Amino acid sequence: MTVGRRSGTDTFAGDGFDMRVLPDPDAPFPGRSPAPPTPWRATLLVPLLAGAAVAVATGVYGRLHTPTGIAVNVAGFSGPQTVKVWLGTGAAVFAVLQLLSALAMWGRLGGFSPSWAGTAHRWSGRLAFLLAIPVAVHCLYALGFGAYDLRSLAHSALGCFFFGAFTTKMVALPKANLPGWALPVLGGLVFTALIGVWLTSSVWYFTTFGVHL
Amino acid sequence: MKRLTPMLTLLAGTGLAAVLFTMSAQAAPPAARSTPDTGAAAAARPPAAAPPPGVPEPSVQRPGGTPPTEAEPEPDAQPASPAPPTATDAPAATVDVTWTGRLSGGATIAVTVTNGNATAYVCDGRSLEIWLQGTAVDGELALTGKDGVRLTGTFRAGKASGELVVAGRRQTFTATSNGSTAPAVYRAAPQVRDAGVDGGWILLADGSQIGVVTWNGRPVPAPPLDPAFFTTVVDGVTIDAVPVGAAPGDGE
Numbered sequence: 001m002t003v004g005r006r007s008g009t010d011t012f013a014g015d016g017f018d019m020r021v022l023p024d025p026d027a028p029f030p031g032r033s034p035a036p037p038t039p040w041r042a043t044l045l046v047p048l049l050a051g052a053a054v055a056v057a058t059g060v061y062g063r064l065h066t067p068t069g070i071a072v073n074v075a076g077f078s079g080p081q082t083v084k085v086w087l088g089t090g091a092a093v094f095a096v097l098q099l100l101s102a103l104a105m106w107g108r109l110g111g112f113s114p115s116w117a118g119t120a121h122r123w124s125g126r127l128a129f130l131l132a133i134p135v136a137v138h139c140l141y142a143l144g145f146g147a148y149d150l151r152s153l154a155h156s157a158l159g160c161f162f163f164g165a166f167t168t169k170m171v172a173l174p175k176a177n178l179p180g181w182a183l184p185v186l187g188g189l190v191f192t193a194l195i196g197v198w199l200t201s202s203v204w205y206f207t208t209f210g211v212h213l
Numbered sequence: 214m215k216r217l218t219p220m221l222t223l224l225a226g227t228g229l230a231a232v233l234f235t236m237s238a239q240a241a242p243p244a245a246r247s248t249p250d251t252g253a254a255a256a257a258r259p260p261a262a263a264p265p266p267g268v269p270e271p272s273v274q275r276p277g278g279t280p281p282t283e284a285e286p287e288p289d290a291q292p293a294s295p296a297p298p299t300a301t302d303a304p305a306a307t308v309d310v311t312w313t314g315r316l317s318g319g320a321t322i323a324v325t326v327t328n329g330n331a332t333a334y335v336c337d338g339r340s341l342e343i344w345l346q347g348t349a350v351d352g353e354l355a356l357t358g359k360d361g362v363r364l365t366g367t368f369r370a371g372k373a374s375g376e377l378v379v380a381g382r383r384q385t386f387t388a389t390s391n392g393s394t395a396p397a398v399y400r401a402a403p404q405v406r407d408a409g410v411d412g413g414w415i416l417l418a419d420g421s422q423i424g425v426v427t428w429n430g431r432p433v434p435a436p437p438l439d440p441a442f443f444t445t446v447v448d449g450v451t452i453d454a455v456p457v458g459a460a461p462g463d464g465e
Binding site for chain 2: 081122129136137141170173174
């Protein structure tokens with residue numbers, strides 16, 4: 001299993017695999033990987049535990065906290081729901097940029113692999129994450145973990161999963177000896193979760209109530 | 214250093230969430246109602262709850278501390294000017310007076326009057342809500358509701374009292390006004406009611422709210438209204454509320 005990347009892949013013969021290991025995209029020097037490679041299971045253990053803890057804690061809080069129906073609002077929109085659907089839509093737009101910039105980084109967009117793809121990836125991710133935070137706070141504080149119907153249940157579960165997956169990816173990123181599939185899989189999960197959250201909220205809202213500010 | 218940036222991202226998100234949670238906690242009632250309406254004006258106004266002595270049964274007191282008139286509420290329909298511009302996009306409608314108080318049975322009652330037309334809302338915050346319509350003229354309250362519910366009573370500027378008869382049971386009440394002309398009784402908007410969901414809220418003088426939502430014919434405690442938008446969410450459905458019995462103000 002080999003995964004091509006734009007630049008700077010280094011290989012090591014680990015557990016009998018001929019596996020090309022992705023370097024930390026944040027790493028300044030490709031050769032920084034530590035000499036004794038720990039098994040990837042151990043490497044991913046802490047990120048996975050951290051992500052699971054975040055996801056479970058988010059869900060438990062959403063379930064136990066009595067929804068207030070009210071949370072801090074952002075001026076300029078007609079209501080708290082519209083604030084959220086537009087912030088969420090903004091996050092979804094940045095998530096698409098995430099996917100495209102990741103594909104570019106990994107050389108999957110043909111020849112289009114600009115040097116700034118990594119920077120674009122990092123910043124679009126930060127912005128998407130920060131846009132999602134107020135939405136999540138409103139959801140958790142004002143509405144809680146909903147299971148009224150399939151949509152709210154899927155939305156709530158995916159929302160918790162998104163923040164867990166995102167945490168896992170952030171904690172995993174600096175790890176030096178990740179298996180090659182780790183970041184694409186984690187990134188793909190984060191992207192899929194966010195788009196799922198968006199489909200079950202903003203898109204549902206737009207199709208139900210119409211598109212307005 | 215670069216290895217830290219994902220952690221910084223997480224930390225930034227956590228910090229932002231913490232700030233928003235804190236602000237949300239402050240935005241929620243009961244702390245929230247103090248902002249929109251008459252903060253400055255109320256401070257400048259003497260406590261209107263104390264009617265000037267010696268005025269025999271004045272009609273509904275005009276807002277803004279203008280001298281109480283002996284006239285009936287119907288004329289001089291224009292509220293006196295000091296109705297303050299609301300800071301938020303809350304409806305700028307005003308009412309002449311709202312009395313809020315307790316029934317002897319424990320439920321909360323609010324009677325709001327505009328131009329002699331009175332609307333009363335009784336709810337216990339859990340499972341009881343009653344709407345009544347009627348008049349407030351010459352110091353007399355006379356309102357009726359569904360199923361033969363009747364409210365009769367008397368009022369002065371800062372105080373109203375009387376009795377409510379529900380299903381043959383008689384309850385007395387005393388209600389007071391804090392002089393505010395901001396609407397204090399809200400009801401689910403007509404389009405919400407058309408969809409089969411009713412609800413009422415009383416914004417009490419201390420900033421807290423009490424309300425009941427009737428959801429598929431079943432009354433349930435109402436989550437408080439968002440004081441910025443006068444909406445709330447029940448079972449994932451947004452409910453808009455509108456002020457009851459209010460004359461449209463400048464902003465409407």
